[in-house]
Amino acid sequence: MSDISASEYISQQNALEDEARGLMPWNPSHCTYADGSLRQPIFACLDCGEIGVCYSCSIQCHADCHLEELFTKRGFTCDCGTERQESKKGEFWCHLRQNLDRDVPSLSNRYSQNFKGLFCDCHNKYKADIDSTMIQCVLGLECNEEWYHCCCILKKHDHARHCLQSAIQNNQVPSEFPAIDYFEGFICWKCVSRYFTVFQALMSHHRSSDVIAHKVAHLTTFEPLGSEDEAPSLSKKRKRDSNTEQLFSIMLKSGYDKVLLEIKEDLEKTDKLYVFLQDIAPFLINDDPVYEFPEDSDNDISTYELGTKALNTSLDRDTAVAGIQAMDDIKKKLSDFLRPFAEAGEVVKEEDIRNFFELQKGKPKNK
Template sequence: MSDISASEYINQQNALEDEARGLMPWSPSHCTYADGSLRQPVFACLDCGEIGVCYSCSIQCHADCRLEELFTKRGFTCDCGTERQESKKGDFWCHLRQNQERDVPSLSNRYNQNFKGLFCDCQNKYKAEHDSTMIQCVLGLECNEEWYHCCCILRRHDHATDCLQNSSQDNQVPSGFPAIDSFEGFICWKCVNRYFTIFQALLSHRRSDDVIAHTVAHYSTLVQPKSESGVSELPSKRRRNSETDQPFSIMLKSGYDNALLEIKEGLEESDKLFIFLQDIAPFLISDEPVYEFSEDSDNDTSTFELGTKALNTSIDRDTAVAGIQAMDNIKKKLSDFLRPFAESGEVVKEEDIRNFFELQKGKSKDK
């Protein structure tokens, strides 16, 4: 490295952190337990009793646990530091709430195989490096907002090995599956089956074409009949195939929420479709916004806090967190080392930095 003044070095670091803060403005400093039931990002902790924890607790309380990112869940209360949590880490059950006794867990939380790190009808762990595209059921009343491989949507799990075998290289969806950009929402065949008479009424409504992009059969074999467009659809979009009684999923068009609202407003209050949209699944018309953590306005936010916000499923979380913690620790030590140079206006030489890191290396060996 070339010689650089300590003040220039610090200014460079501050500029980088300002840029990072602009991209990642949320601070992981608040546990959402006290906020109650929310639509929020949820992480499954596989080491503390297969619980679901909020974004902040995944970083501040469970960074050294095996975590599975579940993305958003509706109506979920953070389990961190409650009686559902089996393992205590340090002095507190939740480091953010700093409770020494476990709190009462929410009775409204719904759990499924996702909290064991398993997904889809094939009940497998998600492997980002070779899994096909997965999409989440927007209804989720039967499947609990499950994530599905596109290939498993077309066929039963006992035929769902090697999802990528018939997938296109462009978007990793199997042949016969609708293009991802051709629909906005997906309702799985399990949720459709549970409310079949409701969806039968919707499919028969004169404005169904404003809501439904595709009806995709969930075939029990690898061979699917295809429409002229190449999409595996039911023989009739208006009804289930009475001869095969094949389960099916529904793909919703962009703007389906507005169309459903207009359909609902034209129905009698006693109509079963009206009741469904009014009381059972009102989120199909106006979904609760995803909870957002407070904006980080602290200019002294650590590299660890900034870095953890960049974690995603394509990175091994344990390795990333350990690296970020180490980076934050060394940054603090380096800042302390450079402070006298900055205060005196001295130039930091390459030899000074080399000696600093040699000293840190020596301390590491002594531990």
């Protein structure tokens, strides 16, 4: 340990705490189950029955589980502590609600391959070193708000390796893909196909150019099973051409919600586009806020209190509580010890820190 001034040491510790709170800004003290169906961040727990749990439960109840971050899902109710959850850890099914019996799960929740840890039309697991660019469908009524690789949006291959290789070769975003910064929303070809007549009506509207930034073709091809370098035969080429479907996705311009609202207000109430925007996908024109958890604050919760709430039942509770309490106590004492150095602008030497900890060892423990 090199010599460092107390003020520099404190600044470093504050920076680390700020970084941690940037990654975990909310106070994980409230399970959203009782709040019902919400648009909220969801984490898939692959160890407890492929359930979806809220932000707080992902930390307090499933910290030692295999979790997959799904980001936001609309109309989702937390599954933690419900009959969908297969395994129980500790005394309670949900440690925040402290329910001894499992609660009734929501019937409105929708589940997809995401809850198995799979994404996109290539059905692959997310790989952070490769999949840095994935786009979520803002409509999601057919795909359940799926996340897609840009290369898979353009073209579906029978073999997932093609998608991954294309992502690497094109630096995540294929050259023919629209620039990410030039559109605000994306609707996948699956959702467009389900409501094809609605999107036909939108594209034929005189204000369509104010809404749609790009129309991107999605070609479904049937690849030969031979070598990638092998030239396909004429018969295979004809088969591929005859099985090509005219599917497409659309990219929406910035502020598309306001324009869609204006379009809707000028339509007859019996118009299919009006019905779609009014009853089927009102979130495309109305504010659809994400549930806000209470923000964490140093004044609201101490290290001891937060640690106590985040305890896993794999540890003996008394031992864990004692350890966390000791950690909080030593943090306060170290701050008090460093304060005179900081006020005087003096350098804290290695021997000063060592003497501090030696002094703590010689003191009797608080009960």
